[in-house]
Amino acid sequence: RKEVEQDPGPFNVPEGATVAFNCTYSNSASQSFFWYRQDCRKEPKLLMSVYSSGNEDGRFTAQLNRASQYISLLIRDSKLSDSATYLCVVNSVGGYSTLTFGKGTMLLVSP
Amino acid sequence: EPEVTQTPSHQVTQMGQEVILRCVPISNHLYFYWYRQILGQKVEFLVSFYNNEISEKSEIFDDQFSVERPDGSNFTLKIRSTKLEDSAMYFCASSEARDRGPEAFFGQGTRLTVV
Numbered sequence: 749r750k751e752v753e754q755d756p757g758p759f760n761v762p763e764g765a766t767v768a769f770n771c772t773y774s775n776s777a778s779q780s781f782f783w784y785r786q787d788c789r790k791e792p793k794l795l796m797s798v799y800s801s802g803n804e805d806g807r808f809t810a811q812l813n814r815a816s817q818y819i820s821l822l823i824r825d826s827k828l829s830d831s832a833t834y835l836c837v838v839n840s841v842g843g844y845s846t847l848t849f850g851k852g853t854m855l856l857v858s859p
Numbered sequence: 860e861p862e863v864t865q866t867p868s869h870q871v872t873q874m875g876q877e878v879i880l881r882c883v884p885i886s887n888h889l890y891f892y893w894y895r896q897i898l899g900q901k902v903e904f905l906v907s908f909y910n911n912e913i914s915e916k917s918e919i920f921d922d923q924f925s926v927e928r929p930d931g932s933n934f935t936l937k938i939r940s941t942k943l944e945d946s947a948m949y950f951c952a953s954s955e956a957r958d959r960g961p962e963a964f965f966g967q968g969t970r971l972t973v974v
Contacts, residue, residue: 782962791950791965792902835902846892846915847963849902 751775752850754836760856765826769853771819771836780839781812783821785832786852792835795821826857861885863966865951871972872941880936880969882951891934892952892963893926895919902950908934941973 754771761767773781781798796803798810798819809822819836833852864883872878884891893905906916908926923945925937934953938945948970952963 786902789948789970791967794962794964797962846904846907846917847894847902848904851901 751848752836752838754850754853758854758856761826766824769821769834771850773817773838778838781819782837784835784837787832828857831857863953863964865966865969869970874973875940877939880949882934883932884934884953888953888955890954893936894950895947897947943973946973
């Protein structure tokens with residue numbers, strides 16, 4: 749069973765659209781959850797942490813459903829610069845907080 | 860803004876050779892990591908390092924690999940006797956403290972090509 753699963757996409761949306769990505773994780777004891785973005789052949793960059801109560805950062809909203817082991821990311825008013833691969837990331841339990849990455853969902857925002 | 864820096868950005872090596880990838884983590888961070896990403900695949904954890912010792916490692920991190928913090932700033936990954944399948948992007952990362960959750964910050968990566 750894959751540890752962190754995401755729809756690979758690509759999601760093709762026009763500028764200004766709202767788009768949502770989902771992610772499921774297999775380890776019910778995971779404690780920390782993140783969305784990273786990765787541009788082509790670049791390093792992953794932390795977009796936002798995901799908290800149980802849900803959290804918002806500008807146009808980005810993240811939600812966590814522990815019962816369903818499900819994480820979501822909503823992007824409102826998409827910009828061309830949002831085009832990237834969005835990585836769902838979960839920490840591994842036990843000790844020193846290693847990260848388990850999903851394969852990512854590709855977003856392409858067009859004019 | 861503080862950042863993790865890695866050198867070289869690209870390394871080409873012959874199969875069987877040893878390579879050393881270098882990283883300078885963010886200065887006040889205590890936890891250091893190496894990850895790798897084979898082209899077209901997901902980012903995979905290799906090893907974490909804290910207080911001058913390995914704290915956790917994955918199945919990928921076998922005897923071919925070693926890490927070291929030779930001085931107060933550098934953090935290195937050594938790959939002995941490289942194989943073709945070691946070709947990947949290798950990312951170094953660091954985080955401030957475990958209690959904050961692993962908000963790890965990544966370096967720009969070293970692209971290793973084994974020929």
